[in-house]
Amino acid sequence: MNRLSWFNTVSLTLGFAFLYIPMVILIIFSFNESKLVTVWAGFSTKWYGELMQNQAFLDAAWVTVRVAVFSSTLATILGTMAAYVMVRGGRFFGRTLFSGMIYAPLVMPEVITGLSLLLLFIGIGLDRGILTIVLAHTTFSMCYVSVVVSSRLVTFDRSLEEAALDLGCSPAQAFRLVTLPIIAPAVISGWLLAFTLSLDDLVIASFTSGPSATTLPIKIFSAVRLGVSPEINALSTIMIAVVTVGVITASLVSKRAMVRQRQEEQAAARTE
Amino acid sequence: MRRAVLIAIPYVWLLALFLVPFFIVLKISLSDIALAIPPYTPTLDLSQGWAGIKEFFSQLDFENFVWLTEDDLYWKAYLSSVKIALIATALTLLVGYPIAYGMARAPEEWRPTLMMLVILPFWTSFLIRVYAWMGILSNEGYLNQFLLWTGIISTPLTILNTQTAVYIGIVYTYLPFMILPIYAALDRLDGSLIEAAEDLGCSRTQAFWLVTIPLSRPGIIAGCFLVMIPVIGEFVIPSLLGGSGTLMIGKVLWEEFFSNRDWPVASAVAVILLLILVIPIVLFQRNQQKQAEAEQ
Numbered sequence: 001m002n003r004l005s006w007f008n009t010v011s012l013t014l015g016f017a018f019l020y021i022p023m024v025i026l027i028i029f030s031f032n033e034s035k036l037v038t039v040w041a042g043f044s045t046k047w048y049g050e051l052m053q054n055q056a057f058l059d060a061a062w063v064t065v066r067v068a069v070f071s072s073t074l075a076t077i078l079g080t081m082a083a084y085v086m087v088r089g090g091r092f093f094g095r096t097l098f099s100g101m102i103y104a105p106l107v108m109p110e111v112i113t114g115l116s117l118l119l120l121f122i123g124i125g126l127d128r129g130i131l132t133i134v135l136a137h138t139t140f141s142m143c144y145v146s147v148v149v150s151s152r153l154v155t156f157d158r159s160l161e162e163a164a165l166d167l168g169c170s171p172a173q174a175f176r177l178v179t180l181p182i183i184a185p186a187v188i189s190g191w192l193l194a195f196t197l198s199l200d201d202l203v204i205a206s207f208t209s210g211p212s213a214t215t216l217p218i219k220i221f222s223a224v225r226l227g228v229s230p231e232i233n234a235l236s237t238i239m240i241a242v243v244t245v246g247v248i249t250a251s252l253v254s255k256r257a258m259v260r261q262r263q264e265e266q267a268a269a270r271t272e
Numbered sequence: 273m274r275r276a277v278l279i280a281i282p283y284v285w286l287l288a289l290f291l292v293p294f295f296i297v298l299k300i301s302l303s304d305i306a307l308a309i310p311p312y313t314p315t316l317d318l319s320q321g322w323a324g325i326k327e328f329f330s331q332l333d334f335e336n337f338v339w340l341t342e343d344d345l346y347w348k349a350y351l352s353s354v355k356i357a358l359i360a361t362a363l364t365l366l367v368g369y370p371i372a373y374g375m376a377r378a379p380e381e382w383r384p385t386l387m388m389l390v391i392l393p394f395w396t397s398f399l400i401r402v403y404a405w406m407g408i409l410s411n412e413g414y415l416n417q418f419l420l421w422t423g424i425i426s427t428p429l430t431i432l433n434t435q436t437a438v439y440i441g442i443v444y445t446y447l448p449f450m451i452l453p454i455y456a457a458l459d460r461l462d463g464s465l466i467e468a469a470e471d472l473g474c475s476r477t478q479a480f481w482l483v484t485i486p487l488s489r490p491g492i493i494a495g496c497f498l499v500m501i502p503v504i505g506e507f508v509i510p511s512l513l514g515g516s517g518t519l520m521i522g523k524v525l526w527e528e529f530f531s532n533r534d535w536p537v538a539s540a541v542a543v544i545l546l547l548i549l550v551i552p553i554v555l556f557q558r559n560q561q562k563q564a565e566a567e568q
Binding site: 005011079119120196207244251 | 398
């Protein structure tokens with residue numbers, strides 16, 4: 001490929017500066033000594049210390065993590081099933097409705113999803129708490145999982161599955177021994193996506209949570225409404241750090257898995 | 273048999289937790305507010321059998337929708353949401369396209385890294401990314417400090433709590449949704465087509481408008497829908513960056529529900545918002561299905 005023209009260099013530089021400068025500023029000022037967030041008064045980690053003392057934030061963080069683990073796991077199972085049905089299921093009654101219900105939540109405004117789920121939970125008399133947040137998060141994130149997984153299912157060579165069936169596998173065995181290992185990277189990234197979506201969600205959690213279960217975004221939102229605070233900067237920095245490490249690790253792992261898979265496929269092709 | 277179970281589990285889940293709730297919203301939007309738990313009336317009482325159902329339906333009416341048309345707050349909020357969403361989508365496209373284009377033209381070995389740099393902010397909390405701009409845009413914020421220091425301005429600009437701040441916030445947070453589909457389309461684009469256009473006498477600019485743009489159209493369309501549709505119902509950005517002067521329907525719905533506790537009116541607002549969104553959502557879904565079929 002030819003070298004970048006000056007136009008492309010400028011647009012990439014400005015674009016990435018725009019994406020990253022706000023977060024860099026946030027991180028720098030989380031180490032600010034002063035309570036006034038816009039005036040630099042020397043390096044300090046005291047806001048991190050105060051954060052660790054704040055029981056309300058710690059409780060909310062624990063609720064958030066539990067909700068995210070349960071809902072992303074459920075969403076991955078349901079979303080993978082949905083993807084498999086969409087790509088391999090052939091024709092069945094109500095397929096259009098089904099695919100509509102998969103794609104619509106991706107663009108549905110969160111206020112509508114939140115309100116409608118809340119009214120459902122009240123309608124069936126379910127007490128609002130961790131369970132209702134898990135159900136709500138599972139519903140919208142399973143759609144993201146199914147989009148990620150189905151894009152992998154579409155591109156992989158179907159004859160591998162057929163070969164397994166010809167060699168005497170039951171459909172379930174073929175899925176477990178052939179399909180699942182091949183789509184595993186997509187399933188894992190689907191899980192990660194569902195996990196972060198759940199960690200991140202404010203609107204739907206606000207509608208579906210009760211007084212007994214406050215998630216971290218709800219806590220942050222009510223604090224942030226009063227203005228910028230150094231404690232929130234520290235909390236944001238921790239969350240950014242966790243996500244950065246997670247995303248980089250995940251991409252390295254999936255890259256290695258892809259390289260290995262390609263080598264195995266090539267090796268298999270040679271032995272044929 | 274197994275296949276039926278496999279189809280049924282996700283199907284029933286989505287029916288119960290996605291579709292049915294909409295009908296409940298619709299039903300409550302036709303009810304009246306009441307000082308009770310739940311705070312609306314009538315409630316469906318199946319124990320009375322057919323008479324109960326008839327009684328239930330006779331009490332539903334369009335009062336809340338009439339109310340929405342009479343109070344011009346709602347009209348203004350709908351119109352201003354659509355307007356903000358359209359302008360913000362165009363701005364995001366203007367900012368996002370050159371980035372996607374630059375990524376597609378970058379040396380092959382850089383591209384995975386650039387991809388990750390675009391995706392990384394998307395994984396970071398939405399709330400935090402909006403919050404980051406509060407410190408930048410406020411009157412004593414970093415942007416004003418910088419501009420005062422350079423001498424470009426002599427009095428601080430008021431940006432936070434205006435619509436400008438809302439546009440900045442939307443472009444910033446939704447940028448990855450615009451870049452990724454456009455990049456995917458540009459990445460697939462066969463470079464020899466542009467060379468052919470140039471060989472046949474197109475200038476580079478002409479080749480860009482006549483070949484690159486039309487061939488990246490599916491990506492542009494997908495990106496615009498992915499930005500526009502959720503922005504219409506956006507709540508976090510207007511409430512943190514927009515101040516009281518920015519009217520958006522997502523915020524109105526939130527306040528109607530949490531502050532006024534008027535569930536029937538909140539539901540009616542949601543129903544109309546959904547009606548506004550049905551057309552773009554259906555178009556988006558068609559576009560996605562066409563794409564998926566083209567790939568298969």
